[in-house]
Structures are given as C-alpha cells and as structure tokens.
Amino acid sequence: LEGSVWGKLYESFPSVMKHLPGPHNKLFTNFDLVKDFIHEEVEKHKKDLDHNNPRDYIDTFLIEMDKHKEPELGFNETNLTLCSLDLFLAGTETTSTTLQWALVYLINHPDVQEKVQEEIDKVIGQSRLPSMADRSNMPYTNAV
Incomplete structure (x- = not known):
C-alpha cells in the first residue's frame, strides 16, 4: 500500500488523508504493528545487552545511548525505533518496486x-x- 496511489496521496497530503476513509488507513495499523515489534525487540536487547559484544544495530545504538546522555545528539529510544523502522521499510519498498518493474518489462x-x-x-x-x-x-x- 505504501507505493500505491493512496500511499502517495498520504505522503503529499498527510493532514487531509488522516481524516478520509480508505485503504490508506491500513498504513497506520501496519505502521503501529511494526513500531510495536521494534519496541519489543529493543526491550529484549536491553535485558541481555553485552556492552563488550554488540550483536547488531540495536545493541550498538543502545551502547551509544549509554555513552552519550545528551538528548540533542539523538541517541534516544524514539530515534532508535524510527531509524530501525527506516531500515526495515527502505528495503521493503525498493524490493516491491523493482519486482513491479520487472513484471512490467516481461509483460511488454x-x-x-x-x-x-x-x-x-x-x-x-x-x-x-x-x-x-x-x-x-x-x-x-x-x-x-
């Protein structure tokens, strides 16, 4: 849905589209589900975090949060969630768009x-x- 006409309209007119019914509202539900999933992963990582052996992006970000307590540096949980979400969604959109164009090419x-x-x-x-x-x-x- 993100790459659809509804998604593009929402990108262009978010304040208007929030109040209109339509399939674009599924974006909000899906966004919240993914955000909740990432938040759960962050909580799991906090419980067994080893500062000397980071396993992944979340561990590394949490370690930097502990090192830099200044909020203006951006090392906070909200930013961690949003950056993780960006990484997750960036791969999804480019893959689906590439597949769509490949199918169009093969059809033509x-x-x-x-x-x-x-x-x-x-x-x-x-x-x-x-x-x-x-x-x-x-x-x-x-x-x-």
Missing part, C-alpha cells in the same frame, strides 16, 4: 519472458523449487 517483452521461462524449465524443471545455487546456471535469467 514476451520474447524475453519466453527465454527466461525456457532457461528456468531447463535448469530447475517442474519438480522442485528454485534455490540460490541455481542462479549461476541461469545467466540469461540473472541478467534480466
């Missing part, structure tokens, strides 16, 4: 679509799912 170029399908059938067949190991055996599909 049936000859390319046919060659890709032939290569997939030859390398993978119909009896199993593809794996990352198949990639090196499918140069045409990989290039497309």
Whole structure:
C-alpha cells in the first residue's frame, strides 16, 4: 500500500488523508504493528545487552545511548525505533518496486519472458523449487 496511489496521496497530503476513509488507513495499523515489534525487540536487547559484544544495530545504538546522555545528539529510544523502522521499510519498498518493474518489462517483452521461462524449465524443471545455487546456471535469467 505504501507505493500505491493512496500511499502517495498520504505522503503529499498527510493532514487531509488522516481524516478520509480508505485503504490508506491500513498504513497506520501496519505502521503501529511494526513500531510495536521494534519496541519489543529493543526491550529484549536491553535485558541481555553485552556492552563488550554488540550483536547488531540495536545493541550498538543502545551502547551509544549509554555513552552519550545528551538528548540533542539523538541517541534516544524514539530515534532508535524510527531509524530501525527506516531500515526495515527502505528495503521493503525498493524490493516491491523493482519486482513491479520487472513484471512490467516481461509483460511488454514476451520474447524475453519466453527465454527466461525456457532457461528456468531447463535448469530447475517442474519438480522442485528454485534455490540460490541455481542462479549461476541461469545467466540469461540473472541478467534480466
């Protein structure tokens, strides 16, 4: 929904769109769910944080929060949640947009679509799912 017309309208007119009914309201629900999930992860990380052995981004941010108590530096839980959310959503939007354009390209170029399908059938067949190991055996599909 984020990359949809409703999402784009919300980006352009957030104060108006908050008051209009429509599928864009699902964004608020989903945003809150992801925000709650990240908050739960932060709480779990706080419980078993090892300052000498950070496991990931959240641990590193929490360690910096402990080092820098000045609020103007931005090391606070709200910023940690929002930065984590940015990392999560950035990957989601770019992946979905890339897949949409790939499908549009294949629809508009049936000859390319046919060659890709032939290569997939030859390398993978119909009896199993593809794996990352198949990639090196499918140069045409990989290039497309």
